[in-house]
């Protein structure tokens with residue numbers, strides 16, 4: 001049996017490179033550096049173990065997608081530790097990566113799903129239970145046209161997922177399409193694209209599943225970052241646990257801080273140094289992309305730390321505003337991340353309720369303007385009515401009092417009584433006459449009303 | 456010329472102060488809010504965000520102070536009188552306003568020639584002022600959902616995930632600002648359309664002569680031209 005180091009060497013990986021990898025995994029998973037030797041140890045044990053034959057089975061199912069997540073994942077071509085780790089899993093089905101095709105491959109999938117093992121119970125008897133497998137999903141399910149919008153090998157995507165989820169130990173939804181339907185689910189979404197978690201939850205609620213939904217790990221981004229997927233696999237294979245998940249079933253360590261929190265252009269943001277136009281001087285200076293519609297302040301992901309393409313660069317470093325691809329939200333599949341964040345190159349201005357989208361900026365300016373206009377017109381009216389210099393003359397009687405003379409609001413006798421206590425210059429004959437308070441005995445609403453009408 | 460006398464008792468000094476703070480905070484909040492929404496000129500973001508969050512807090516504290524003071528400070532229940540009652544009573548329905556709501560609407564729509572008798576705040580004003588503290592609280596709540604210092608705290612975090620993310624909250628916060636803008640337009644209009652006297656009283660504590668009103672009799676009882684005795 002080859003030693004671990006020589007196995008690594010044969011992949012062109014030095015011991016130092018291996019330790020660096022383990023440290024990187026620990027960082028992505030939010031583990032302390034004290035865990036690094038443990039990861040290294042577990043990896044060694046597992047690799048040595050698997051050379052003698054036990055691989056963790058995995059299925060990679062692809063639904064409505066561009067295959068970008070597979071591409072991104074498979075572009076880990078240069079020999080390195082990640083490929084070694086990948087050798088730990090037995091990828092029994094992948095449309096793109098598997099050598100086989102057609103019925104034989106479909107059969108391999110069925111075998112993986114239905115594989116059973118014999119376990120010895122405490123009382124000495126034996127029973128069989130499923131072996132289990134990691135189910136990785138790429139792409140959206142499609143519910144359009146009675147689920148016929150997407151049919152693979154004669155099976156509807158919705159039937160496939162129900163079949164494949166059954167014995168999975170965990171489902172990793174790789175990329176936005178698997179999380180919330182992604183690009184396919186963008187309004188008006190005629191094919192009824194949706195994510196795995198929302199679909200399975202709906203199916204469960206409708207009583208279409210005779211099993212409990214296995215743990216789901218959503219790994220958003222478009223495509224899913226291979227570093228994130230590898231971290232999930234390592235977490236599960238080496239440390240034998242599921243990562244800590246947030247309310248969107250995403251690993252909270254990876255999707256716990258905003259892009260904006262860790263962005264290298266943040267200093268420019270605080271200084272108000274913005275790119276307003278591509279090709280401008282500001283752009284060449286690497287200013288903040290906020291005014292170009294950067295969604296970094298609203299997007300939770302560790303892209304600035306983990307970066308992309310084998311840590312070469314990432315969206316904002318490459319000069320493109322974040323389009324918020326980590327915002328795919330399994331709880332909001334009817335209004336996916338594309339609708340939520342478009343237009344990408346503008347500060348967001350659309351509001352969507354389900355498939356109904358509109359741009360309320362004009363509405364806001366319109367209503368605001370209308371109110372202002374109405375007030376101006378009203379102001380001219382008030383002026384024409386002579387009310388702008390102190391208002392109109394007060395009513396002599398409340399309308400209610402004229403209608404209900406038996407129980408008026410105004411206490412006219414008391415008013416007369418109080419008026420008589422005012423200092424001399426505050427009593428005014430003309431006013432008294434006009435206000436009908438000095439002579440309460442004259443207070444006869446019916447007569448007053450008639451008098452008003454005669455005017 | 457038929458307006459009521461404007462006495463300081465209508466707006467005691469503490470309320471003049473809270474109103475000044477309201478005015479200044481709102482102007483700055485709306486300006487910086489627009490700026491944060493889209494930075495239409497460079498070089499101001501740090502100041503804008505600092506000022507926005509600071510004055511947001513001030514606005515909330517000021518609002519709380521104003522509401523608490525309403526239970527301790529006395530103010531005139533109606534215009535045209537120096538008599539005072541504990542201020543919160545002027546927030547409740549008042550007999551002077553009974554059955555006058557429709558009359559106000561008719562008056563503003565020019566269906567009624569004479570000015571309705573009313574309490575310090577007419578029916579339309581009172582309803583819109585009562586909405587203000589609630590609106591400020593909603594703004595503060597959505598603001599705290601956006602602010603990274605506070606948005607991990609239980610209720611704020613729960614609201615963000617209930618809405619479906621920061622992007623949604625941000626848009627709610629933004630469009631609520633427009634509700635404020637419409638309120639301010641209406642408010643400034645209503646306060647000034649019958650002459651600048653109410654504003655001079657509110658901001659400068661300058662009194663003006665006019666008709667005298669009796670809160671007990673719910674009626675006008677004379678005229679005061681502020682001749683000093």
Ligand code: HEM
Nearest residue numbers: 484485488489491492511512594595598599601602629632
């Ligand atoms: C009451 C009047 C207020 C108005 C009119 C107002 C308006 C606005 C506007 C227009 C934005 C920009 C939203 C966007 O990104 O498009 C904003 C952002 C914000 N507001 Fe307010 N706001 C008010 C009160 C508050 C209060 C009371 C707080 C907090 C205590 C607050 C905290 C924030 C925060 C943290 C942001 C996000 C700033 C950032 O992105 O860094 N606001 N506000």
Ligand code: HEM
Nearest residue numbers: 470474477478481575576584587639642643646653654657
């Ligand atoms: C140029 C701006 C403003 C002017 C001229 C103005 C004027 C006035 C006047 C004259 C009053 C007294 C109304 C009466 O008793 O009949 C008043 C009360 C009030 N104003 Fe304003 N105001 C302005 C801005 C604002 C702003 C921005 C706010 C807050 C959003 C505000 C909130 C209030 C409130 C809540 C009251 C009644 C409560 C109290 O008596 O303290 N005002 N204002």
Ligand code: SF4
Nearest residue numbers: 263266288289294296
């Ligand atoms: S480029 Fe985007 S994430 Fe970076 S500081 Fe500017 S707004 Fe924030």
Ligand code: SF4
Nearest residue numbers: 303315322323325326
């Ligand atoms: S920076 Fe934004 S757009 Fe780019 S991968 Fe990360 S979340 Fe997606």
